[in-house]
Amino acid sequence: MSADQPVTVEVGLGDRAYDILIGSGLLSRAGTEISRRLPGTRAAVITDANVAAAHLDALKDGLEKSDIQPAVITLPPGEKTKSFAHLEEVVDGVLAARLERGDIVIAFGGGVIGDLAGFAAGIVRRGMNFVQIPTSLLAQVDSSVGGKTGINSARGKNLVGVFHQPKLVLADTEVLDTLPIREFRAGYAELAKYGLIDRPAFFAWLEENWARVFAGGPERAQAIAEACRAKADVVARDEFETGDRALLNLGHTFGHALEAATQYGGTRLVHGEGVAIGMALAHRFSSRLNLASPDDAARVEAHLRAVGLPWRMADIPGDLPDAEALLSFIAQDKKVSRGALTFILTRGIGQAFIAKDVPASEVLSFLKESHPGEQESRPGQQKSRPSQQKSRPR
Amino acid sequence: MSADQPVTVEVGLGDRAYDILIGSGLLSRAGTEISRRLPGTRAAVITDANVAAAHLDALKDGLEKSDIQPAVITLPPGEKTKSFAHLEEVVDGVLAARLERGDIVIAFGGGVIGDLAGFAAGIVRRGMNFVQIPTSLLAQVDSSVGGKTGINSARGKNLVGVFHQPKLVLADTEVLDTLPIREFRAGYAELAKYGLIDRPAFFAWLEENWARVFAGGPERAQAIAEACRAKADVVARDEFETGDRALLNLGHTFGHALEAATQYGGTRLVHGEGVAIGMALAHRFSSRLNLASPDDAARVEAHLRAVGLPWRMADIPGDLPDAEALLSFIAQDKKVSRGALTFILTRGIGQAFIAKDVPASEVLSFLKESHPGEQESRPGQQKSRPSQQKSRPR
Structure with a gap:
């Protein structure tokens, strides 16, 4: 696994500010990066069966280097997992692992896992530490910035949740190579969105460089970082979505x-x-x-x-x-x-x-x-x- | 119903500051007091079967005066109601009533209803307006100040919840006359606690005046107001319980x-x-x-x-x-x-x-x-x- 210096995007939210690290090989550095910011804490990893099969061993190795042996809660993949029943399952699992308020819930997966695990982290003991390790392009550019968490209701999507900011986001760009191309493309739509909202030069850059973003060169981390910066700017202006x-x-x-x-x-x-x-x-x-x-x-x-x-x-x-x-x-x-x-x-x-x-x-x-x-x-x-x-x- | 001028306690939490009104006859003024602060909003009342039987008509009359026709969700009384299943029931009920983020969830009951309804208000659409109308002495002096909401887990009490401050608390002292004496006394223990923590003069006053607090004279509102002020002071210093x-x-x-x-x-x-x-x-x-x-x-x-x-x-x-x-x-x-x-x-x-x-x-x-x-x-x-x-x- 390569471990180039990652790009860092700071999300400026006062005493809730945090870093997003973007680069390849970040799973192997997860323990180091987490311990540097949250020393001496214990953790639970929330993931889904697909991500666990492909990447859980790599993450555990990365955490092990800093003596973090997490409890692991593995859920079925798919949007249906964003339900009250699975929320209760995650909450119970975190409490069963006897984690305290200063310990960490790690979301390891796409947007579904990020939204669900973030919600659980926001309500167990009225708010635990939360770290996002998004494994889809959509989650890296979108769900991992902004602090929105939640589940679906029979009345509609994302109608139930809280605002709960992570303490750290690790976006490993190498992990994206295992995504089905259709899913990568779908994430790319959200990425391009930031050019269309207020960054015309970024959109022009994407028109030139999109193939390299897909191929996985340094342009991939560059594009994700720019999208995260764009979203972080908007969120810093309006954390609770009033404007x-x-x-x-x-x-x-x-x-x-x-x-x-x-x-x-x-x-x-x-x-x-x-x-x-x-x-x-x-x-x-x-x-x-x-x-x-x-x-x-x-x-x-x-x-x-x-x-x-x-x-x-x-x-x-x-x-x-x-x-x-x-x-x-x-x-x-x-x-x-x-x-x-x-x-x-x-x-x-x-x-x-x-x-x-x-x-x-x-x-x-x-x-x-x-x-x-x-x-x-x-x-x-x-x-x-x-x-x-x-x-x-x- | 008498309607003396209520005592007002301001809870100073910056942009989350709110008033607690304490006095007799407040149910009949509920619509006026709510509309003054949150004009043009719709509401859902969360209550339990006991409180509904004794006081729901009075509250509805009070709301009706300001053209508020609330959706009503009635739950079984008792601590077991603070569960995931009832949380989901309340959340679904509020969504079914098509309430939006600027509308109001009203908790009308004791601590169980306050904790559960406050939690639901904190998570539906990631946070709706919340009004507390506590009907037990314990809830009036304790649960209604501080913004702690939550439910129980198999692993322990109050382990799951959020901090969500109300926009207004209406503590009707007359309603307490329908409480069983054992429950009134139990609430009194929490009231006396504030004297023991840091208000020795209040404790001495209670030693003199407790019988009038029980009897329901103006001393009752006075004592509740002093306990609320004491708790509000502590909460304003340390909203998120770090010290x-x-x-x-x-x-x-x-x-x-x-x-x-x-x-x-x-x-x-x-x-x-x-x-x-x-x-x-x-x-x-x-x-x-x-x-x-x-x-x-x-x-x-x-x-x-x-x-x-x-x-x-x-x-x-x-x-x-x-x-x-x-x-x-x-x-x-x-x-x-x-x-x-x-x-x-x-x-x-x-x-x-x-x-x-x-x-x-x-x-x-x-x-x-x-x-x-x-x-x-x-x-x-x-x-x-x-x-x-x-x-x-x-």
């Missing part, structure tokens, strides 16, 4: 509706793919509302297509519900505040903003135009624009 | 051991009774260690006896496990940090302090002396004292 943090939902309102429309099956559409199509639609919708140039929408679509991501509804295999039904999924989304439709729209690449009170009729017409089964043309362009909230200068 | 807040555990280490020894049955010993005996033992133990005068221990014992509370182990009906077994309950207590025995001891009435590294042998000898089944006399007084941590001057 700007909503920008991170770029692509997610359309994306969640498409995920819901395909029953979150994960066969037809995984989360990052939904976000990819959602981002393309958000740009096209912004162009349709005369907010942004159609050239920018075309550029986003071209890049997603180039890396092999779906970018339009027609790319989803099988039939979709009609536009009315898709709109009803959007209206049920938790980002709907008091009945008004809130969208993240854009004025161009890297110029996303929060648009409140977007008229449902506009969304419906746009969905009809974009729907592979309902290709009606519309008589003319709408003049009314939604009220806008400028994203703050940085 | 001084441990003073609130006066009487609780011995008390929890006795509760555990009686299987938390609630028939032989309720929590406040355990605390009463625990406080008397903490004073007697401090005197035995030559830290405090035996006269102070005698004064505490006399007051507890006067109000009808148990004050020694012999007051618990039935047999107790032996001193060794009681010590093992103490050593399992979550307040044991890394194997060292931590106790709240005292230098006299109103002079409690945190004592770390109390030798287990001292505790064992004292338990043997105090145990009704093991009345051995000891050969002489021990000279060694535990290390001390001074409580901060105020």
Whole structure:
């Protein structure tokens, strides 16, 4: 295992500040990096069966070097694991290992494990130390920054949880080589999102360098670090999601509706793919509302297509519900505040903003135009624009 | 219903500051007081079957005056309700009512309901608004101040939860008239605790005025307000229990051991009774260690006896496990940090302090002396004292 010097991204949250280390060979250094920051503590590792089979021995070796012999709790892989039943299982396991408040819960897996283990760490003894070792690209760029933890409810995804910041994140870029390519690509959609929100130069860099990010050169760590910095900036401005943090939902309102429309099956559409199509639609919708140039929408679509991501509804295999039904999924989304439709729209690449009170009729017409089964043309362009909230200068 | 001007206690926690209103007739003003602070919000009331039968109509009338028609979730009464299963039930109920982050969860009941509903409010959508309407004396003086919420685990009480501060607490003193006298007395033990921790004048006032507190005159609101102020002072100094807040555990280490020894049955010993005996033992133990005068221990014992509370182990009906077994309950207590025995001891009435590294042998000898089944006399007084941590001057 190589052990190049990792890139460090500092997440500045005052007395909850922490480091993200990004680089190859970090599993073998896990004990050293953890002990340096949290000396003399004991740990429980929460993981899933797939990650355990591929990487648990390497992590245990890395922890063993600093005399950390963790309790290990292994869960079934998959989104269904984010449930009350598994939360209780993890909580009981951590308590059974007699860990105290100053000891550590280590999340070792993708977003599901990170969200579930982080939630457990946030509630056992009203908050234990928490370390993230994300093993998917999505988790490295997204779930591991920001402190959101949680589980799903029968009423919707991520409706139950807490804000609980980790003390350290170790993103081992080598581990990503064992990911199925479809999963890597899905994570890449969230990575590219940060260019589209407010870093146009990063998006241009990705258009040039995406193949090296996929191949695993130093560009991979560079790209992950830039995405983490971008997210950390937004989170530091708005830790508890009362304002700007909503920008991170770029692509997610359309994306969640498409995920819901395909029953979150994960066969037809995984989360990052939904976000990819959602981002393309958000740009096209912004162009349709005369907010942004159609050239920018075309550029986003071209890049997603180039890396092999779906970018339009027609790319989803099988039939979709009609536009009315898709709109009803959007209206049920938790980002709907008091009945008004809130969208993240854009004025161009890297110029996303929060648009409140977007008229449902506009969304419906746009969905009809974009729907592979309902290709009606519309008589003319709408003049009314939604009220806008400028994203703050940085 | 009378509606005298309530006493207001401000809990100063920066941007999490809130008011406690204490007085009679507050249920009928609930809508007014809530709407003044959280206008235009919807609510869910979490309560138990006993409280609902006695007081739910009065609360609903009070809310109705401000057009609040709450969803109501009624749970079985009793400590067993603080479980994962009931937590999930409350979370689902709040989500089913389609409440959003800015809406309110109202805890309407004793400590069990407050802890459970507060935990649910802390995790639904990662934190909703929370209002406490405590209906027991214990909850009014203790559970409603400090932001601790949680449930029990098979591994112990209150091991799972979050810190989540309410936006408002309404302590209606009239509601307490429907409490069984034993429960009122048990709550009184926690109230008197604040005099013993650091308010000697309050303890002296209680020695004079306790009968009027029981009878329900203005002294009742006065006493509850003083206890809330005392707790709020400690919590404001140490919101997340890293130091001084441990003073609130006066009487609780011995008390929890006795509760555990009686299987938390609630028939032989309720929590406040355990605390009463625990406080008397903490004073007697401090005197035995030559830290405090035996006269102070005698004064505490006399007051507890006067109000009808148990004050020694012999007051618990039935047999107790032996001193060794009681010590093992103490050593399992979550307040044991890394194997060292931590106790709240005292230098006299109103002079409690945190004592770390109390030798287990001292505790064992004292338990043997105090145990009704093991009345051995000891050969002489021990000279060694535990290390001390001074409580901060105020």
